[in-house]
Amino acid sequence: MASITSVRLARLLGSWRHGGPAYAELAERLRLLSVDGRLPDRTRLPAERDLALTLGLSRTTVAAAYGRLRDLGALTSVRGSGSYVVLPGGPALPAPDASGILDLTKAAMPAAGVVEECYGRAAAQIGAELGGSGYELLGLPRLRVAVAEHFTRRGAATDPEQVLITTGVQHGLSLIARALVAPGDRAAVEQPTYPHAMDTLLAAKARLVGIPVSPGGWDLEAAEEAFAAASPTVAYVMPDFQNPTGASLAPEGRERLARLAERHGTLLVADETTALLDIRRGPLAPLAAWSPTSVTLGGLSKLAWGGLRIGWIRAPRSVLARLAQARPALDLGTPVFEQLVAAELLAREDLLVAERRTRLAAGLDTLTGALAEGFPEWRFTQPDGGMAVWADCSPLSSSRLVVAAHARGVALTAGPRFGFDGAFEHRLRLPFTASPEELADAVAALRAASTSRSAGPADAPLITV
Ligand SMILES: Cc1ncc(COP(=O)(O)O)c(C=O)c1O
Structure with missing residues (x-):
């Protein structure tokens, strides 16, 4: 089971004092950290004495905060073992969509409106696929071609052999972390960034390094310093309508980031989940056009529908081979029917x-x-x-x-x-x-x-x- 040190917990707590009783505010913030996933279920909290020392509080205050969490069912203490956060209500299942919230x-x-029609078209095609085994580790050839064309159209010439179909972008990210990140590796991520990317890299035991980004854009000076200090193994970035800032990396920035990664031997991983959600920017070529060695994640969750669970990875052949080799430990392919739907959708990208x-x-x-x-x-x-x-x-x-x-x-x-x-x-x-x-x-x-x-x-x- 995971545990967290008092120093790291203090950093996660951030500025939590707002003038109310300290024990109640500490309990409230710890509970929020648990509910929103920053403190995973069953994480062992520091001993009361340690946390009190780090936060500059009395031990009684921390004990009262832990006591309050216990009363709420948000903390369980095991004699001789410590106190663990638990999600109140027991089973850690997310709320269903229709929970009235x-x-x-x-x-x-x-x-999107055209999705249902594409399911219908796929239904008419599935019969032709049923004679095969259905195990398509790299993806259905027809969808790999459609994805390669999607990149080529946008300015990064791509061969279908550079494409692997995944079950959503998150799945692709997990596969990349599993295959290409070793425990202790440095991984650069934008700050702020997409939370599940951080979770995935941390689960692979990477050590995170921040690249500051704001709605005004990337601080590439700071990125240069961070790369020089840490030489990250991978850098996970969202060059288009970055989640959550909405910023886009300009062509000069793409060039600079590509050269920076090249100098440090860092593998650039560009997440294009939101790349086509353009309101008034105009098209920009994928980061891969500047960095042929980079890996690109993309998919249809935002453009078409999250329930489709279709994503892809574009990578140099040698990297793709490593990913294909690592995949069977995770899964054996993406459902064929959804891949047919995706190919129909990509034909209607505009x-x-x-x-x-x-x-x-x-x-x-x-x-x-x-x-x-x-x-x-x-x-x-x-x-x-x-x-x-x-x-x-x-x-x-x-x-x-x-x-x-x-x-x-x-x-x-x-x-x-x-x-x-x-x-x-x-x-x-x-x-x-x-x-x-x-x-x-x-x-x-x-x-x-x-x-x-x-x-x-x-x-x-x-x-x-
Ligand atoms: C930046 C980013 N990457 C990946 C994902 C997950 O995508 P998928 O639903 O295709 O797994 C999301 C979903 O919000 C996202 O915002």
Whole structure:
């Protein structure tokens, strides 16, 4: 079972004091860390004495905080072994979609209009596949061709042999971490970044190094320093409509990052999950056009539908061979039917891009309009695309706001979930993927939450996508 040191926990806690009783505020923040996944279920907390010393508190205060968590069923103590966080309510299953909560922890949209038709077309084709074994470790040849064409069209010439089909982008990321990252390796990630990428790299026992990014763009000077100090084995980046900042890396930045990685022998892993969610930026060639040795992750979860679970990896052949070799320990291929649907969808890429643009532009307009009215003191940059606004909600604490908003029927992810070491306490990711009505309701609920004292967080774990 995992444990956490008092120093690391102190970093995760960030700025948690807000003028109330210390034991209650400490308990509340620990509970949020557990619910949003920063403290995985069954993590052993530091001994009361250690944590008290690190936080500059009395042991009685920490004991009272742990006691409160025990009363809430959020902590269990085993004599002689320590105290472990547990998700309240026992089984750690995420809340189902229809739990009556407006779930803005997921930046995701309902299926695009053309998806159902493509399922129908695939149904007419599946018969022809049934004579084969169905085990396609690399993916259905027809889909590999369609994905290669997708890259070539966008400016990175690609051969189908450079493509491996995965069961969503997250699966591709797990495969990359398993095959290409060894325990103790340094892995550079943007700060802030997509939380499950951090989780995946940490699960592979990588040590994370930050590349600062904000809605204004990447701090490539800092990246140069970080690479020089750590020579990371891999660098995971989102060059297009970065999640959560919405920033895009300009062509000169792509060139600079590619050369930086080359100098340090770092494998660049570009996640293009959000690359085609363009509202008003215009197309940019994939990072792979500047860095032929890089690996690219992509998929249809945001462009078409998350329920399809189709993604892909584009990589140099030698890297792809390593990934193919490592895959059977994880799974033996992606469902054939969904691959047929995906090939149909990729033939309609322009239609999908246009549909998403219309929906996202309307969501962005509503959200930023409501925010400007409800929170004139918040600062944010209008992204050119992507799925979310990364708002600066100073002086409010985003962790507290998230707790209070949940009590008003809106689930959001607090800023620190996108960083490591407790950063981003004054940042809130606000997805604009929901309908305009839902977004207006969400901002109204946030407004009410911002003037209230907080209530307890959700009992079910939150999955941030
Ligand atoms: C940047 C990024 N990568 C990967 C994923 C997961 O994608 P998939 O649903 O294809 O596994 C998400 C989902 O939100 C994401 O935002």
